Structure formats: structure tokens, C-alpha cells
Amino acid sequence: MRSGEMNENEREPVALTPEETLRYHRQIILPQVGPRGQERLKNASVLLVGVGGLGSPAALYLAAAGIGRLGVVDGDVVELSNLQRQVLHDTPSVGRSKTESAHRRIARINPDVEVQEYPVRLTSDNALNTLEGWDVVVDGSDNFPTRYLVNDACVLLGIPFVYGAIFRFEGQASVFAAPGGPCYRCLFRDPPPPDAVPSCAEAGVLGVLPGLLGTIQATEAIKLVLGIGDPLVGRLLLVDTLTMEFREVELRRDPDCVVCGEAPSITSLIDYEEFCGGATTPLAAPPERPQVAEIDVEELRARLGSGRAPMILDVRENHEWRISNLGPYGARLLPLGRLQEILDDLDPDVDLVIYCRTGHRSAIAVKQLASVGFDRALNLRGGINEWARRIDPSLPTY
């Protein structure tokens, strides 16, 4: 239980020291903040769910701004492929737990900040105890089950949370579960099916993008603590970094919402993995893919050397083809989005093997083809990366 920390939270406000007054001077002279506002920040607590791409900049700025207590929840370790965007962590931290890495970095930025580490994945069993008592939650998680879990726990506990989510070059931000405002379920009633949204590991993400969105989340968290300005309650901010457009759409509370509506059917936490149907899309691993007929790389190699060589289709993008391809075996590039263009030219009686990077997009392609009568298409299990690992190590993996 975190009741001890709750009590700590409820203790008498602590005033600023002379050193703190100097450290936060540029913020204190803002009329909207002032010494009272800075004291509010010092006595506030913010919990970061996920200290990855979004949680990294959020943690840096919240620590620098003087939030008195920061909680960091993350069950992952720092990986080399994280460092392109997760700026809280550095090269020497590879292999360490993200919460430990976050703790060290925050302490170097601002030793006055108290850091509470939760080196675990948030689950239905630990979420209420973990979230209870914090003033604001920042959701920087990377999968749908955790996003619905954070939402429901925050609604049940009455804690506002700052939402941020990213994909390739685009991001979304809002404030949910604030008094009178909508929640995440009011916007997204259902999670997507497992094959509907590729993960960042599969689709890529611009490293700066979570920097933008995480900083927006930190801004909103500070505004909520200070009670200033117009937080993103009832508004969804849409950021497109390619066009550099910031747009917003209006969100409304759904009176029929199953968790924050007038007659909620969800009054305690549920099984979110089951609810999302395996829709986990962590940055580090691809989501569950559609169940389709497959062929493994050894079998494909054997068939290529026999008289039964199939036609090979690569459903990745042009730039990925340039990294690695099966062109020497007659593979043809056709990005997934253009699959429909060749349906008329395709002979349904020809054996077809489809591949992508790891086998996710190609599974979608096989499923799409099967739905229009091409039942001889096979998905190359593990994609071209698996081919590179087991058949042709001269090919790079990515």
C-alpha cells in the first residue's frame, strides 16, 4: 500500500529554500506562478506511466520545473534502439532498468526531487495501489491495454491524467479524467483489433516526435498542478510534424461511457489484455499478427532450389527494400497499401510467398488476399530479418 506516501502527500506544505528561490527564479517571476505557485509545484506529485519516448522529456521538464515528487513506472530495461528518442536515458544506461536510469538522471538534474521507482509493468493488480495518492498522472505507455488501464484507474481514483500517443510523424495529446471532462474511453470506445495498428517497432517513429508530445504533456501537468490556463480538457490536440500543423478537435464526455458515464458498467479494474484481445503494441516487439498460413525461411530456401519456386512479394516500402531484399530470388516490391493494384494481374493458382520486415504486414497482406480468393499465399515467418539471420547473414537486419 502507498498509504504512507499518501500521508506524506497530505503533510503541511513545505516552503521554498533560498537556493530553490534562485533555481526557479525565471519561473517564479511569472505572474501566473509566483512564489506560491512554485511552492505548489514543490508540494505536488506526478506519476509517469512509462519512461520511454514520451515519459523521457516529460520527466526531464517536470524535474527541472521543481515538481516535488515524481513516480516512474516502467518494467523495461534500456535498449540501444531506445536512445534515438528516449532522451532520459543514455548509452551507459543500456541494460539497466529504465526506472533506475530515470532516477539517476532526474537526481542529476534536480536533486531536490524525490523519485519513487516502480520497476514493474502496470497491471490490474497493482494499478490502484500504484496510482493512488498522486496529484496528476502522465500516460506515456506504449500499448493499448495499459492505456485503458491507466484511464480506468484514473477515473476510479479521480486523478486527472495527461494523455499522449505517437505514431511515425504524428501525435495526439489531451487531458482525461479531469472533473467534468471526458475520459479516454469517451473518445475511443473500443480498442483496435490486434492487426489494425502496427507498432512503432514495425512502423518507425521520428525521434523528435515524442520530444514534442512529451513536452506538451509536461506543460499540461504543470498547468493542472498550478491551476492556470486552459488545460486540454475536452480537446484533442493533433500534431503532424511533416506538415508542422497543430490542430485540435472537440471532445465531449459520453453520457453512455462504460467507466465515466451516468450508469457505468465498469466499477473496478478488468483484464485489459483480454479486453484488447492481445492488442499489445510495445515499441520493442511487434503486436500479435493475424493467424494466416505461413512458411519458414528454411522451407522457402528449399523450395527456391527446387522446381517449385513460388512467386515472392515484398510488401514493405521503397526505403526498406533498399536496406535488404530478396530481389535475387525474383522478389517483387509492392507496398501493402498498393496491394489492391495487382489483384487483377495475379493468378490465384500461383504459389505466392509474401514477406515484410518481421512478418506482420505480410500477414495482413495474406489475410487480405485470402479474403478475395487467393488461398495459395503464404506468409514468410519472421520476415526478411529472419531470412538474414538464418539464411543470408550478409543481409542487414533492422
Added chain:
Amino acid sequence: MSDRGLVTVRVPEPLRDFTGGRGQLHLDAGTVDAVLEQIRRTEPLLAGRLFEDDGSVRGFINVFVDGTEIRHLEAGRREVGPGSVVAIVPSVAGG
């Protein structure tokens, strides 16, 4: 033909695999329903992602017309016109 008199449909990144990479569609339509019908007719791959079998927009996708979600548009206010922007907003989980 100029796009100026058309409705712009913004297609977000996660769904551009189903429009051949296009981020915008320009449609000549007078109502929200006509916009959705044109998407069904001319962009079957995208439509397969947007709609349930019964034709409704799927629960993890929202469609906003000039900033308002179409489920909140009153029956008499479902017109769109030249310059209207229809934004498709799917749930994404990246963090």
C-alpha cells in the same frame, strides 16, 4: 479541377498504408454521409479499416468534421461544403 471547392479528408499516418500513402483525399460531397459513402466506393482498403460490417464507424476511430465528432452532429447539421475538413482520428498507442 481545383481542390478548393472540395471537401478535404485528412488521412492519418496509421491509415495511409491503405490509401497508397496519400495523406489527403479531396471529395465532392455535400453531407457527411456522402463523404463516407464516397470513401466506401473509391477507397475500399481504407473503408475496410474504418467501418464495421453494419456501416458504422469502428469504435477505435473517430471522424471529425471541422472539429466536431460526427456522432455529435445533429441530424440537420450534417452538411459539409467547400473547404470543410474531415479528420479521421484513430487510436494509436506509441509512447
